[in-house]
Amino acid sequence: MTALQDILPRIVDEMRGVVERGTVANYIPPLACVDPSKFGMAVVEADGTFHRFGDADEPFSIQSVSKVFGLTLALDAVGDGLWQRVRQEPSGSAFNSIIQLESEHGIPRNPFINAGAIVVSDILVSCFGRTGAEDALLNLLRPLARDPASVMVDREMAQQEAQTGFRNLALGNYMRNFDNIVNPVEQTLDFYFHQCALTMSCGQLAEMGAYLMTGGVNPLTGERVMSTRQTQTVLALMMMCGHYDGSGAFAIRVGLPGKSGVGGGILAITPGVASVAVWSPGLNAQGNSLLGTLALERLVQETGWNVFRACGHTV
Numbered sequence: 367m368t369a370l371q372d373i374l375p376r377i378v379d380e381m382r383g384v385v386e387r388g389t390v391a392n393y394i395p396p397l398a399c400v401d402p403s404k405f406g407m408a409v410v411e412a413d414g415t416f417h418r419f420g421d422a423d424e425p426f427s428i429q430s431v432s433k434v435f436g437l438t439l440a441l442d443a444v445g446d447g448l449w450q451r452v453r454q455e456p457s458g459s460a461f462n463s464i465i466q467l468e469s470e471h472g473i474p475r476n477p478f479i480n481a482g483a484i485v486v487s488d489i490l491v492s493c494f495g496r497t498g499a500e501d502a503l504l505n506l507l508r509p510l511a512r513d514p515a516s517v518m519v520d521r522e523m524a525q526q527e528a529q530t531g532f533r534n535l536a537l538g539n540y541m542r543n544f545d546n547i548v549n550p551v552e553q554t555l556d557f558y559f560h561q562c563a564l565t566m567s568c569g570q571l572a573e574m575g576a577y578l579m580t581g582g583v584n585p586l587t588g589e590r591v592m593s594t595r596q597t598q599t600v601l602a603l604m605m606m607c608g609h610y611d612g613s614g615a616f617a618i619r620v621g622l623p624g625k626s627g628v629g630g631g632i633l634a635i636t637p638g639v640a641s642v643a644v645w646s647p648g649l650n651a652q653g654n655s656l657l658g659t660l661a662l663e664r665l666v667q668e669t670g671w672n673v674f675r676a677c678g679h680t681v
Contacts, residue, residue, distance in 0.1 A: 378420040388648025388656030391628040400647040406568035410641045422568035429627030433483045443493045472544025476607040487558040524563035571643035579641045612652030621672030626654040636671040
């Protein structure tokens with residue numbers, strides 16, 4: 367197998383030459399200003415080897431990738447009780463859809479669509495309080511990074527999201543009508559917007575996801591972040607639901623558990639092998655990074671990391 371230090375620069379060079387780069391998210395003003403030519407890629411291997419190429423050290427807003435970390439914190443806080451308020455099924459709908467909530471009595475399909483992540487945020491606010499929930503999230507993430515102080519929440523981004531998040535407000539109020547939001551909606555959404563405004567680099571995002579690669583253990587400290595069973599649950603949900611109504615296509619093309627965000631980031635995990643982060647701000651029609659998906663597809667083609675890869679059998 368070709369070494370990653372050869373594979374990754376080749377992929378980054380290929381991405382620089384791609385003409386079609388997707389469309390930068392424009393409904394949150396700060397995201398609309400991001401340079402669509404940016405591309406970064408980072409990999410943390412199981413033995414701790416760290417690879418960073420392209421714009422992998424430039425901070426960006428991870429947006430919905432943060433839902434993985436909110437879910438991790440909620441599972442640790444309330445365990446399987448979480449599934450009484452949010453389901454574990456693919457949605458087949460856009461990430462901000464309200465349609466299914468009416469027929470399904472205010473219970474979101476999964477914790478990665480906006481409605482589900484808002485319920486997770488409500489659980490965290492109930493457990494920790496509004497300010498305590500943000501502190502708990504940062505306390506989860508910072509020990510996972512080599513440079514903990516640089517993992518931060520972009521307050522201006524969160525404020526802009528609050529000013530434009532009318533659909534999320536509607537989702538919160540609709541679920542409150544079904545008693546599936548128990549705190550004041552504005553308080554729950556304030557935490558949700560701040561969670562989505564987490565800012566870090568590609569390299570840091572790969573570090574953040576490394577506990578999912580190692581069965582729930584922080585590879586830097588050896589401390590357990592979450593149980594092995596809960597880690598498997600998060601990875602399964604990333605595979606089924608991590609790219610909204612594009613999750614099936616991502617599973618076929620890439621074959622790794624992954625979570626995308628409209629900031630252009632994708633976190634992908636090869637269990638036991640690697641934590642991978644890519645960043646390219648241009649999005650496809652489903653709101654997932656266009657070049658990020660292509661880069662991950664190239665990576666698994668060259669490494670064989672696709673978890674569905676047949677073992678010694680060809681047809």
